[in-house]
Amino acid sequence: MAARNSDSLDRETLLPLSYPPPSSPSQHTGPSNPILSRPRSWRALINTRLGRIVVFSGATLIALLALHGIFKPDYKAGVQKAYSWANGSGPPPGQDGRPYTAHMPEPTGSSGSTPGGIMNAGTGSGPGEVEGTGYAYGAHVEGHEWTMDELREMVKGTKGYYVRDWSLGLGWNNMRYIIEASLLHAQLLNRTLVLPSFVYMRGCEFSHDVCAAYAPQVDRFKEVGWRRDLSGRWERQSEDILLDPSIGAGLMKREDGQKDHTGWRVPIEYMFDLPHLRASQPVVLVSEYLTLHGLNPSSEWKSGMWGRWAYEKDNTYYMLPNQQYDPQDILRVDRLLPEVQQYIDNWTERGQLIQARLQLKKGNSELGMMEWEDVKDDLRDIGEINVDDEEGLELALREAGLSVLYTFQGSRGIDLIKHVTEPIRQVAPTKMLRGLYDDVNNINDEVLLLEGEVHLWRKPGSLRFTTSAARSNFQSIVLHSMQPHPRVREIGDLMARHLTEKVGGRMYFAGHLRRGDFVELGWALAHDIAPHLKMVTDAFQRGTETIKQIKASGDAHVAPVPGVQLNTTVLTLELPQQGDPFFLATDERGVDELAYCRSQGALLTPDIISFTDRRMYGWELLFSDIVMLVEQVVMSQSGFFYGYGASSVAGGTLNQRAARGRDPRTGVVE
Structure with missing residues (x-):
């Protein structure tokens, strides 16, 4: 045939x-x-x-x-689901290339409760949601695209714009702290905050040419006009920098010996959830501001500084000089309280008694900033004052020309990591206070510019608060308004699920090792990797004992922050067993050092993230800065977290843990 x-x-x-x-x-x-x-x-x-x-x-x-x-099938919904998947939002649960078996949801309170904040949002029962996370796959592609007319209407509801000289030479966590403070200032002054349209990535997970295929590659030190001296301090090269849009031309190499200061310019929208932020507060980008004023958006200064004369067109701006923001003889607060001003240099008899006692205890006739608990101890044996009646004590201090201020505890005795999970009170002479609202709210120019930087060595928000309610409002901005990009949260949630699977549904512990330039500058806790990693594993042992005590007492609680409910996994999930791996986030890139970490039980991001995960998220995972954001989401869901008190990564992680309702005793920075 x-x-x-x-x-x-x-x-x-x-x-x-x-x-x-x-x-x-x-x-x-x-x-x-x-x-x-x-x-x-x-x-x-x-x-x-x-x-x-x-x-x-x-x-x-x-x-x-x-x-x-x-x-009558809904073809439109089917097309939308396919569209969302094709555009990188990820497949439905269980179809991401890994078994969907051991995912442990995070209880966030009693049934029927409505946890506050986006970190606790949702029940995991909606279409496309990952069970227990409250996050719907593809939600980010449904974000509203603001038109110029809508932005104009948004701005009309405010007095004008609040603008900054953005320190784009810093890493993202420090930039986020600056943005959080600026959101507070803009809200306080009823102004629209203007954010830079881009930031600079500082690290590439692959060769530079790979990252350069996805974002403009630049010399970021030259772009921002900053250099770094031998002590690690960032400095401006020239006073003329404020007037020159081509900032940084002809700069010397930075002085700390590191030759590679390559960066990649990435739109700022990839770093946080801009649509979510705009739902709570008026915000525009510099490029949008320029467009609204009939200027070329491409004229945005690459340094991040405000363009002064270059951005003017039929409008005026007022500049608050940097040296007037908080000189050494004042304390910057949000606003002054009229009821306390009458006691400046006009003390009552009880106030005079308080002043005399405190001056004696402090050994100085001119009082300065004092800690609340110290003041209580100093006044404890005065018969007319009940220091345990804190409201009454605050009124008595007013009569002595003293104000109670509300702020946050720093880590390691300094204010570097800007976490808002440990509220404290301090006491200072009322005459030292200067209210930001009182000083500049009378400015009617369309643009209000705060010159230079007011970030380093200052409290979160770059000021203190005169009421506890104002401090709580700032906590809400940090924990609930300023959120990671939805895709960062999505891939972080997936990695947390993978980790939970690897430890059989038990808790996983997480640590952060700040290495990189910290080792070279002498800022790391240890120079060699072995003793440095041992600090993390020793902390895990202490954390295990802490969690055992919490389980035994049943007394778990949330951090003193608004809008969250207890995450009960500290009570319900089993502790790690001997031999369980732990998650380690680090900027260490030495081959031998990373091999040693793995030999001690560490799982690094490349060990956890799958090809499917990378395809789902996209090109952004090429950049170390965004990988770090994902790692913060993973660490925020760990049973126990240990970090370094001088690293801004730790501060962001503590804030996210608080937003998730984690017991604050399960997150430690040293």
Whole structure:
């Protein structure tokens, strides 16, 4: 029998069933299609293969039309689901290339409760949501695109714009702290905050040319006009920098010996959830501001500084000089309280008694900043004052020309990591206070510019608060308004799920090792990797004992922050077992050092994230800065976290843990 080619097979489908195949001895020698070669009645046609196919197809079509009329399927929803998946938002749960078996949801309170904040949002029961996380896949592609008309309407509800000289030479966590403070200032002054349209990535997880294919590669020190001296301090190269949009031209190499200061310019929208932020506060980007004023958005200064004269067009701006923000003889607060001003240098008899006692205890007739608990101890044995009645004590201090201020405890005795999870009170002479609202709210210029930087060595918000309610409002900005990008949260949640699977559904512990330039500058806790990692594993042992005590007492609680409910996994999940791996986030890139960490049980991000995860998230995971954001999400969900009190990564992680309702005793920075 001769072999049949594809053409003969195609023709065979048109032959009647009773007709011999072309390869048979009685093969027909006429036209290839016998139906066309001789007339047949319709009854005879039904007996052919073609006829039966036609009849069956017609019956099927009629049945489908009937079903469509009954059920009316939602094709639009199906197309949208396919669109969301194709645009990188990820497949539905269980279809991400890994088994969907051991995912442990995070309880966030009693049934029927409504946890506050986006970190606790949702129940995990909606379509496309990962169970227990409250996050719907693809939600970010549904974000509202603001038109220029809508932005104009948003700005109309405010007095104008609040603008900054943005320190784009810093890493993202420090930039986020500056943005959080600026959101507070803009809200306080009823102004629209103007953010830079881009930031600079500082690290590439692959070779530089790979990252350069996705974002403009630049010398970021030259772009921002900053240099770093031997002590690690960032400095401006020239006083003329404020007036020159081509900031940084001809700068020397930075002075700390590191030659690689390559950066990549990335739109700021990839670093946080801008649509979510805009839902709570008026915010525009510099490029949008320029467009609204009929200026070329590409004229935005690459240094991050405000363009002064370059951004002017039929509008005016007022500049608050940097040296006037908080000189050494004042304390910057949000606003002054009228009821306390009357006691400045006009003390009551009780106030004079308080002043005399505190001056004696402090050994100085001119009081400065004092800690609340120290003041209580100093006044404890004065009969007329009950220091345990804190409200009454605050009123008594007012009569002594002293104000109670509300702020946050720093880490390691300094204010570097800007976490807002440990609220404290301090006491200072009322005459030292200067209210930001009181000083500049009377400015009616369209643009209010705060010159230079007011970030380093200052409290979160770059000021203190005169009421506890104002401090709580700032905590809400940090914990609930300023959120990671939805895709950062998405991939972080996936990694947390993978980790939970690897430890059999038990808790996983997480630590952060700040290495990189900290080692070279002498800022790391240890120079060598072995003793440095041992600090983390030793902390895990202490953390295990802490969690055992919490479980035994059943007394778990949230951090003193607004809008959260307790995450009960500290009570319900088992502690890690001997030999369980732990998650380690680090900027260490030495091959031998990383191999040592793995030999001690550490799982690094490349060990956890899958090819499917990378495809789902996209090009952003090329950049170390965004990988770090994902790692913060992972660490915020760990049973116990240990970090370094001089690293801004730790501060952001503590804030996220608080927003998730984690017991503050399960997160330690040293």
